[in-house]
Amino acid sequence: MKELRIIVCAKEIPDPEAPLSDVSVDAEKMEVIVDAPQVISPFDENALEAALRITEDMDSKITVLSMGKKVSDTVLRKTLAAGADELILLEDEAFEKLDSHSIASVLAEAIKKIGEYDLVLTGRQAGDWDSGQVGLLLGEMLALPCISLAREITIEDGNVMVKKSIPEGYELVKARMPALVTVSNEVGELRYISRTKMLKMMRGARSIPSWNREDFFSAPEELLKMGIFELSSPPDMGRDCQILEGATPDEQAGKLAAVFKALR
Amino acid sequence: MNDVLILGEVKEGSLDMKTLELLGAGRKLCGDLGSGLSVVLMGDELSKAVDQVISYGPDKVYKLEHPLLRGFKTDLWVESLEQLCRQINPKVFLMGHSFIGMELGPRLACRLNTRLTTDCIDISIDPEDGVLLRTKPVSGGNAISVFKCPGEPQLATMRGKVFKPAEPAEGNGEIVDMVPEIDESMIRVESMEVVKEEIVALDKADVVVSGGAGLGEEDGFEMLDGLAKALSKSFGNVMIGCSRVAVDKGWISSDHQVGLTGTIISPDIYVAVGISGAIQHLVGMVNSKKIIAINNDPGCNMFKVADYGVVEDFEEIIPALIKKLEELS
Ligand SMILES: Cc1cc2nc3c(=O)[nH]c(=O)nc-3n(C[C@H](O)[C@H](O)[C@H](O)COP(=O)(O)OP(=O)(O)OC[C@H]3O[C@@H](n4cnc5c(N)ncnc54)[C@H](O)[C@@H]3O)c2cc1C
Ligand SMILES: Nc1ncnc2c1ncn2[C@@H]1O[C@H](COP(=O)(O)O)[C@@H](O)[C@H]1O
Numbered sequence: 001m002k003e004l005r006i007i008v009c010a011k012e013i014p015d016p017e018a019p020l021s022d023v024s025v026d027a028e029k030m031e032v033i034v035d036a037p038q039v040i041s042p043f044d045e046n047a048l049e050a051a052l053r054i055t056e057d058m059d060s061k062i063t064v065l066s067m068g069k070k071v072s073d074t075v076l077r078k079t080l081a082a083g084a085d086e087l088i089l090l091e092d093e094a095f096e097k098l099d100s101h102s103i104a105s106v107l108a109e110a111i112k113k114i115g116e117y118d119l120v121l122t123g124r125q126a127g128d129w130d131s132g133q134v135g136l137l138l139g140e141m142l143a144l145p146c147i148s149l150a151r152e153i154t155i156e157d158g159n160v161m162v163k164k165s166i167p168e169g170y171e172l173v174k175a176r177m178p179a180l181v182t183v184s185n186e187v188g189e190l191r192y193i194s195r196t197k198m199l200k201m202m203r204g205a206r207s208i209p210s211w212n213r214e215d216f217f218s219a220p221e222e223l224l225k226m227g228i229f230e231l232s233s234p235p236d237m238g239r240d241c242q243i244l245e246g247a248t249p250d251e252q253a254g255k256l257a258a259v260f261k262a263l264r
Numbered sequence: 265m266n267d268v269l270i271l272g273e274v275k276e277g278s279l280d281m282k283t284l285e286l287l288g289a290g291r292k293l294c295g296d297l298g299s300g301l302s303v304v305l306m307g308d309e310l311s312k313a314v315d316q317v318i319s320y321g322p323d324k325v326y327k328l329e330h331p332l333l334r335g336f337k338t339d340l341w342v343e344s345l346e347q348l349c350r351q352i353n354p355k356v357f358l359m360g361h362s363f364i365g366m367e368l369g370p371r372l373a374c375r376l377n378t379r380l381t382t383d384c385i386d387i388s389i390d391p392e393d394g395v396l397l398r399t400k401p402v403s404g405g406n407a408i409s410v411f412k413c414p415g416e417p418q419l420a421t422m423r424g425k426v427f428k429p430a431e432p433a434e435g436n437g438e439i440v441d442m443v444p445e446i447d448e449s450m451i452r453v454e455s456m457e458v459v460k461e462e463i464v465a466l467d468k469a470d471v472v473v474s475g476g477a478g479l480g481e482e483d484g485f486e487m488l489d490g491l492a493k494a495l496s497k498s499f500g501n502v503m504i505g506c507s508r509v510a511v512d513k514g515w516i517s518s519d520h521q522v523g524l525t526g527t528i529i530s531p532d533i534y535v536a537v538g539i540s541g542a543i544q545h546l547v548g549m550v551n552s553k554k555i556i557a558i559n560n561d562p563g564c565n566m567f568k569v570a571d572y573g574v575v576e577d578f579e580e581i582i583p584a585l586i587k588k589l590e591e592l593s
Contacts, residue, residue, distance in 0.1 A: 017542050129409075131382060136371050140370075151518075172455075227411050237569050249580035253588050256556070257588035260498065
């Protein structure tokens with residue numbers, strides 16, 4: 001069988017799991033300020049893990065695509081350390097703060113330039129704006145069969161088989177490749193990467209290709225910014241917490257049981 | 265005039281009550297726009313659901329009935345909705361942020377060359393230009409953003425349990441039968457098998473006992489089961505919830521997950537055991553009537569949103585608590 005080619009779209013974002021105290025809102029500039037390191041959006045790590053599992057004993061090539069005004073290759077090199085074969089950065093001033101549709105159209109153009117592929121994987125939703133659209137938009141733009149919320153992906157005779165989450169459980173679906181699949185966390189966490197491997201990839205001389213819009217995108221005037229009209233902090237969720245003290249767990253448990261009794 | 269369209273959902277032949285929230289949201293917009301409200305229902309057998317929805321007083325119900333619309337085959341549903349929208353040109357189109365809406369929304373937006381905002385908690389009309397203002401939590405819930413986008417229909421999916429369900433209303437709504445032009449050849453994703461799992465209906469629980477990474481291993485949930493059992497003697501429906509990490513670790517299935525990408529709930533009592541209180545988890549439970557946190561880290565965020573807290577290793581507290589509850593009952 002010929003080499004299986006998978007494209008994984010991965011977005012770099014400020015750590016979405018940063019403690020609340022490190023996040024603030026600049027209403028004036030309409031920006032969310034996160035005082036935390038950049039990471040790969042969690043569901044995109046799941047997508048990469050799915051790709052690595054699918055290709056475990058197969059002749060394959062996994063390409064990771066990441067797009068932004070500026071993408072940090074130190075953050076994205078993690079994908080190579082985990083086992084991806086190629087990383088391509090799509091960087092341009094014009095790619096700043098785009099809306100989901102425009103992000104998808106940039107990714108679609110890059111994928112067309114790459115040309116040959118069997119599967120495109122995205123996360124179900126990026127952890128910065130929680131939009132949850134780019135995957136399916138991309139699938140439509142590339143006119144691919146689209147499958148969302150994958151918990152398990154396998155390949156069989158040129159078809160992709162997916163266990164897709166549905167309200168009642170899951171549905172096993174099948175589509176002819178090339179196809180697009182959005183990945184959910186049930187596929188499993190990105191595999192462990194040893195420190196040595198990580199360091200080697202960081203220090204390595206390997207150069208990471210970066211394409212700017214002239215390289216592949218012909219219609220930048222079609223790119224729209226996210227239409228943010230207003231940005232504010234959420235209402236305060238804090239409550240006055242009464243800590244149930246006690247010299248022993250037994251004593252604490254007694255107080256807690258009394259709380260339950262009062263709530264009955 | 266039928267400027268505002270909503271997608272009704274049908275469950276086993278009956279109207280899904282979530283649709284009433286959309287009807288409520290749609291009504292509000294119609295007030296702002298001075299327009300009519302229409303509902304589209306899709307499926308293979310809709311008479312009952314149509315009768316039900318009519319009793320809430322929409323101006324029009326588009327009935328898209330077709331044998332191939334049995335079950336949710338996304339390809340055919342997107343195609344049918346695209347045809348409908350091209351025919352009736354709604355100004356605003358709202359769907360639930362449900363499994364169905366999450367999948368149809370982006371694909372329909374692409375085909376109609378319009379912009380979608382997902383998981384909205386409020387919508388209104390800008391009086392200046394009549395454009396839809398879409399309010400959506402972003403960054404997990406760390407900020408609330410209002411978006412304004414070009415294109416028609418103005419398209420949004422709405423978060424559940426935010427809008428007040430519509431009340432029954434008088435009206436002589438018109439039923440419009442439409443047969444979408446679809447056939448088998450349009451199905452690109454084939455359904456091989458639907459596997460029904462035992463799914464917890466977390467939104468129906470009176471009390472949710474939830475476990476996170478702090479449980480350390482799968483066995484921790486057995487302890488929580490014990491607590492749930494003890495509580496169920498005094499409280500109605502007690503169910504087990506969890507954080508995403510517990511799902512990631514494979515300790516429990518994802519239907520138990522509470523939060524942004526799980527279920528959003530507001531039970532009478534929420535007990536968070538070994539859950540740190542990340543924003544994506546909080547948005548799923550912060551409206552619970554009472555929140556109790558058990559965590560060995562006094563600085564953890566869950567204590568900030570809780571009413572009662574116990575700072576201790578759960579392995580010490582839970583067995584002791586079960587015993588005390590039994591003594592008290
Ligand atoms: C886009 C996106 C969507 C997400 N959606 C969701 C979602 O729907 N639901 C969700 O839950 N998360 C979601 N997350 C993940 C979320 O950000 C957090 O990673 C997750 O909620 C953390 O789970 P946790 O609290 O169980 O784990 P941790 O943050 O690791 O916390 C474990 C806690 O257990 C405590 N602990 C440790 N040992 C003990 C002990 N022996 N006894 C008592 N306490 C102990 C620790 O002090 C700590 O507070 C999402 C993330 C993203 C980016
Ligand atoms: N700038 C980007 N670069 C690469 N992939 C992206 C980008 N933005 C979104 N994606 C992909 O699309 C998925 C859904 O993103 P979103 O619709 O923004 O929530 C993400 O999980 C990524 O896989």
